[in-house]
Amino acid sequence: MPKIKTIFVCQDCGYESLKWMGKCPNCSEWNTMVEETKISNKKNDIKRVSVISSNNEPRNINKIKSGEYERYNTGINELNRVLGGGIVRGSLTLISGAPGIGKSTLLLQTANNIAKKYGKVLYVSGEESEEQIKMRGDRLGVLSDNLYVISETDLSKIESHIENSNSIFVVIDSIQTLFKDTVSSAPGSVSQVRECANDIMRIGKTRNISFFIVAHITKQGELAGPRVLEHMVDTVLSFEGERTEEFRILRTVKNRFGTTSEIGVFEMRQKGLLEILNPSQVFLEDTNFQKEGSIVIGVMEGTRPILIEIQALASRTKAVMPRRTAVGVDNSRLNLILAVLEKKLKIPFYNCDVYVNVVGGLEIEGTFGDLGLALSLVSSVKSLETKLKNLLVIGEIGLTGEVRPVSFCDRIVSEGKKMGFKNMLIPIRNKGKIKDNDINIIGVSSLKEALNKVF
Template identity: 40%
Template sequence: MLNQPKSGKKLAKKKVEYLCEKCGAKFPKWTGRCGHCSAWESLKELTSVASSRSTWVDSGNKPIPLNDIHVDSEAERWKTGVFEFDRVIGGGIVQGSFGLLGGTPGVGKSTLILQLLARIARLNKKALYVTGEESGHQIKQRSNRLLIRQEDILIMVESEVEQILNAMKEHKPDFIVIDSIQTLFTNQFTASAGSVTQVRESANLLMKYAKRNDVSVLLIGHVTKEGDIAGPRTLEHMVDYVLYLEGEKREQHRLLRAVKNRFGTISEVGLFKMTAKGLVEVSKPNNLFVDKFNNPHPGMAIFAANEGTRTLFLEIQVLVGDTEQKNPARTCIGMDRNRLQVIVAVLEKHLQMDFSSNDIYVNLAEGFRVIEPAMDLPVTAALLSSYLLKPLPPKSIFIGEVALTGEFRSVPALQERLYEAARCGFELVFLPELAVKTGKFSQKGVQVVSVKDVQELMSLLS
């Protein structure tokens, strides 16, 4: 007979589950494919004690009327001094917020964070930078290069969550950065750092501290080759906001986007320029790009992108080349490949064109990425321009969505785009005919050219 514990209590049983690292779904048994999101080889073993479930919410809290909760709007949100960052998160950091910043390696996440901490320290806020990836000497060298005031920033090289929490309790910082969440581990679990269990539980402990103590915490996360933040999908559900820093290593410009924001909009973008002295804010981005638009080449079109409260003029490049391959290339950098497939199908159907022996490459210059239907008209114009080997008119921009019928449709914020086009010196704006008829779009100094469908666009370019 087995010996029972003297206390008479049964030992807590270990519960083995399998967690999908893509969507966060749990399963009692391992399968090769997630039954929720259909991802292959994404289930990882998750071992926990059944009686040790926890949440960041304090147990024993009693319900209270919502009207009895006092919120001081001025004290709850404070501007960091990095205007482009504040723009994206809704006007400043909310006290007690728990955020996540992702980006590809080398894009400038650590540089942005170090500059952000320096600005926050100037506000008489105590800032703590916890790193599990770099040494203190490396951070010191980067701060010297960035000419950052260093005496107001606390640095801690640590990966154990319990040690980090002890430091937080001792120094009581106002703003904490963890670089990165994938390097952390808690001694409550035996799994290695970066595993699904460690990432989830480490984030849970940090969130518990942030909410209980009204401290703002920002996690840095690695990005997979698919563009998602590494780790369980539940990590993105736990945080208050998710930011992505985008851009190509060889390009100067970086875009900061919010894909989740409980405290503001997700439509704004922040623009930075990478220099030898770090990331520099770009408050008037169009002044940097307009000079390139005066000398167009075949396959080049200008697109007026609407990003929140600002309009960005971006260069679309399309190359149509001959190929003998059975499956011609349809390559897109900076735009949705499915949109290109639709545009090609529309041109083949309504213009009787044949692209079966042509490779088509589309690139959005400067490493930008935009997902907006208003790109359809400029991409179509650039594609026809490359195919015909004829440049588009100088100082012209194109705005509009293409329908499966071949017609061009209106898009939001046309008047705002026209105003910015006139301010930046553009002379021709090609708009869908339907938008011109139904709306009174006009701007001094800009000639509006209406385009009904792909047939009319082809005749204008021929």
């Protein structure tokens, strides 16, 4: 006879307690403890010990066949880039994003491409009916004979459908809608998500089936559900962008089979997501960059150099606490650059509201754009335009005001040359490694020297 007991589970972090608490002691969130019924069965607990294989034995690592080269080509180069070369067979990939961003569209296109080339693919939806998916398929031109669609939320039935259809690739949209009848809590709760993810992992690893799982996000933009969900899967992708804008950016948060620094750029069209092979051209649609407060910088996103425009606006204010607003730039990095400008160059910003924006919605990571950010701030506060046309700026700024070298500077310079830039402002320690007589390479060692060269 199974033993039934009541526990309280935090819906944000999965913390369990025997009594209700207003504030979760683990994640410090309020009113997230929900009562759930837990059935303890010793026989079931014993069965759960072996999740991946029931009769596994240690094997010599040299005799194990590597799955590195066993990947599915998704037919979408940007998605392949983010995944590290394609979908590894038997892997679990989690993708999250805001509602309406295009997750289902991307996965339906991917499922169709894999079905055309490799075999049967099952698309499971707990949020849409088969007719609704067919409507999207007609619009996208997704009509492969090996693509099967079903609307189901019961995980036991989904498992039987996977076995009967002999599918090699399965899409789950979304895991918050699935449930197991052995778990008493509602679909989307921590217990249901954890148990369903555990079963999906067992199915994928034992039968060598690749899974793409859609997950919801919270109001803060974080992945909804227990944190253990991110630990269980092999890859975690984040689909970013504004629904009112055309461009979408796919980022890797976790990847056991590749790098986490790559991004994929897409454009939302009537017939689905169109991959952007040259993001620099997209982010630099306006060719007139000789404006007050505008500088073009070069950054590296994984193995790809990207040129983007950074804009700054500094306006006088009488407020006691001036505003510091940054879109696409880390706020702490902005404050650091402002402190260096005030201390080393005696340029006051204490009485100015400062606004910084990266055109195109790209989030800048790393220190590639420090020098360009500083120059755009000085250009705005002093109402100056750059005297150099077609200028590209690359460099990191130290706390003493020096311009420090950056990695992959030669690749960014090559991208700038391809995009038509004639003047390159780079750290002087990077200049010696670049030999190109067709462009004007300007090496600087300090922030003050850079200002004298540009303005």
